Amino acid sequence: MDIYWYGQACFKLKGKQASVIIDPFDLEFTGLKLPKDMEANIAIKTHDHLDHSNLGAVTGDPIKIAGPGEYEISAVTVNGVSVFHDKSKGSERGLNTVYNIEIDGLNVVHLGDLGHVLEEEQVAQIGLTDILLIPVGSIYTISAEEATQVVSQLEPKIIIPMHYWIDGLKFPLDKVELFLKQMGKEGIEPISKFSITKEKLPDEPQVVVLNKS
Numbered sequence: 028m029d030i031y032w033y034g035q036a037c038f039k040l041k042g043k044q045a046s047v048i049i050d051p052f053d054l055e056f057t058g059l060k061l062p063k064d065m066e067a068n069i070a071i072k073t074h075d076h077l078d079h080s081n082l083g084a085v086t087g088d089p090i091k092i093a094g095p096g097e098y099e100i101s102a103v104t105v106n107g108v109s110v111f112h113d114k115s116k117g118s119e120r121g122l123n124t125v126y127n128i129e130i131d132g133l134n135v136v137h138l139g140d141l142g143h144v145l146e147e148e149q150v151a152q153i154g155l156t157d158i159l160l161i162p163v164g165s166i167y168t169i170s171a172e173e174a175t176q177v178v179s180q181l182e183p184k185i186i187i188p189m190h191y192w193i194d195g196l197k198f199p200l201d202k203v204e205l206f207l208k209q210m211g212k213e214g215i216e217p218i219s220k221f222s223i224t225k226e227k228l229p230d231e232p233q234v235v236v237l238n239k240s
Contacts, residue, residue, distance in 0.1 A: 028131040030158070030221045032237035034059040035078050036139060036190050038160060039067065039240075042130040045101035047071060048089070049126070049137050049160075050079040058197035062240050068101045073139025074112060074123045095124055104129040108152045112167075113142040120167070125153055132225040133157045136181065140168045140190065144176050157228055159183035162190035164200030171206040178210070184228040186210070187221065187235050203236060210234055 029041040035057060036050040048067040054060060056077035061084055070085035071092045082091050090100045095107040106127040112120035123139045136156040145153070159181055162168035168190055169177060178186055188207075192200040207213050212234040221235050 028133055028223055030135075030187065030223070030237070031062075031219075031240045032187070032189065033061055034193060034239045035196075036073065036137070036160070036162065037061070037079075038137065038189070039064075040128065040130055040135060042103070045069065045103050045130065047103060047128060047130065048085045049073070049128075050139065051081040051084045052079060053077040053081045056197070058195050059193075059239075060195075069103060069105070071105070071126055071128075071137075073126065073137065074121065076120075076140065079139065092126075093124075102130075106152075106154065108149060110139075110145070110149055111142050112140050125149075127153055127156070133223065133228075136160065136183070138162060138177070141177070142168055144169070144173055145180050150180050153181065156181040156183040157225075158185040158187065158223070160187050160189055163188040163203060163206035164191035165205075166200055171201060171209045174206055175209045178232070183232065185221075185223065185233055185235055187237060193239060207234065207236070 031039040040047040045068040047069040049071045066087035070082045070089040072080045095109045098105040107124045111117040112123045128135045135158045137160045163174045191203045217236040217238040
């Protein structure tokens, strides 16, 4: 499977039999551009904010997923778990859905705009996490310090940070370096895509930083 990061919380998971795009964003709201290749079999949004919900940008007549539940599409299994966008049970920013996406035998967990450290029940509902796509930019989501706590809760083999400040973004977020420092992984060189198979998962947790495609 190949993983591409398009900025903010938008990723493309390209498997052998299907591809998934998660949380495509609105250009005018974010200031960021999506790539030309937005074709996928499945399009997913974690919540309705404009930097996560532009499912109309995904081409190829995808099946759309927009909330908690269990789904099986094109050899991909998706489990959506309801969490909160803030630390006040959703009273400030509403609900958010965490997705565990099983593709090519790998469990990829996308946390969307998670706003709090997980509860034990939520950890159990999310389940096995091979690859974790985690917000680290604070302000609208968990902070770098809280993100390290969530990493410890879910125990992934691969950790890919998202939802942090990059050039062109219209609103403030913390930079990824704060999270890397918290994880003791400073100086990681970003790569354009990350390719992985179940057999090649590392024994020890690995942090991967992606360039915006």
